Amino acid sequence: MTVDLIERAKGALLGLACGDALGRPVEFRSSEQIATEHGRVTEMLGHGTHGQPAGTVTDDTDMMLCLARSLAEQQAFDGEDIADRFAEWYEDGPFDIGLMTADAISEYQSGTSWRDAGREVWQRRAEGSNAGNGSIMRCAPHAIAFAEGTDTLERVSKQSSAITHHDPRCQYGCVLLNQTIAGFLRGAESPLAAAIARIDSDGPDELVDTIRLIPDLIDEQQLENTGYVVHTLQTSLYDALTADSAEVAIVTSVNRGGDTDTLGAVTGALAGARFGATGLPDRWLETVEYREELALLGQALATGQISG
Numbered sequence: 001m002t003v004d005l006i007e008r009a010k011g012a013l014l015g016l017a018c019g020d021a022l023g024r025p026v027e028f029r030s031s032e033q034i035a036t037e038h039g040r041v042t043e044m045l046g047h048g049t050h051g052q053p054a055g056t057v058t059d060d061t062d063m064m065l066c067l068a069r070s071l072a073e074q075q076a077f078d079g080e081d082i083a084d085r086f087a088e089w090y091e092d093g094p095f096d097i098g099l100m101t102a103d104a105i106s107e108y109q110s111g112t113s114w115r116d117a118g119r120e121v122w123q124r125r126a127e128g129s130n131a132g133n134g135s136i137m138r139c140a141p142h143a144i145a146f147a148e149g150t151d152t153l154e155r156v157s158k159q160s161s162a163i164t165h166h167d168p169r170c171q172y173g174c175v176l177l178n179q180t181i182a183g184f185l186r187g188a189e190s191p192l193a194a195a196i197a198r199i200d201s202d203g204p205d206e207l208v209d210t211i212r213l214i215p216d217l218i219d220e221q222q223l224e225n226t227g228y229v230v231h232t233l234q235t236s237l238y239d240a241l242t243a244d245s246a247e248v249a250i251v252t253s254v255n256r257g258g259d260t261d262t263l264g265a266v267t268g269a270l271a272g273a274r275f276g277a278t279g280l281p282d283r284w285l286e287t288v289e290y291r292e293e294l295a296l297l298g299q300a301l302a303t304g305q306i307s308g
């Protein structure tokens with residue numbers, strides 16, 4: 001059965017939210033702890049990490065919604081509008097937010113421009129705490145809005161990442177992820193290979209060389225579950241590309257432990273784009289937050305004439 005563009009677009013946003021919500025209750029637990037407590041997590045659980053009801057999403061989906069709403073309402077990429085939405089969300093006191101994201105938003109609120117806030121924070125950070133996965137977790141709306149414009153998609157992916165995550169591994173990580181998602185939306189035969197080729201000449205070597213191992217040149221046991229952007233991308237891409245269904249992909253990522261909400265979210269965006277919204281389990285969709293809005297935004301971004 002052919003999965004059309006709109007179903008894939010809806011799938012990317014809904015899949016991201018489902019993976020986020022599935023992983024939220026077991027975030028920071030090891031795979032062994034998850035297995036001891038739950039066996040294998042396949043259902044939306046309540047409580048756990050952050051103590052929220054079943055289906056509750058985290059900053060991954062909240063920030064993705066900031067991007068999607070901005071694109072849909074502005075009909076363009078507007079970095080200042082996105083930064084304003086991040087700041088408004090931050091002022092509401094979210095229960096989950098990354099350290100670099102919080103610092104960059106605070107920098108923006110202090111008067112630094114949206115173009116410079118992320119760089120200012122990044123320059124103060126030591127290696128090891130400067131290239132987290134906080135921009136790849138949210139970037140999927142750009143892949144939908146600019147699926148047919150690869151040059152524009154590359155530019156806005158970098159600019160959007162740099163609002164909070166300026167590191168080249170983060171910026172090019174968003175490019176790589178978005179180009180792969182866009183390839184799925186277009187029905188491309190080998191979207192990851194095309195995405196790698198896109199950044200091969202100027203992307204960070206560590207990122208390119210690590211992703212190039214997927215799927216056949218790496219042992220699954222070597223995949224990492226940390227919040228480092230390169231680890232998250234490699235693991236999520238592996239799970240999304242090797243699974244037989246969106247459900248299997250997301251469940252596999254979440255049960256790896258560690259940064260489970262973001263692993264689930266990134267894998268979910270990829271798997272949702274690959275298999276479409278109809279490939280996501282109804283029982284998840286009936287529980288996850290923002291289901292109707294995410295479906296409407298996916299359709300709006302896929303069919304709108306949005307400028308870069």
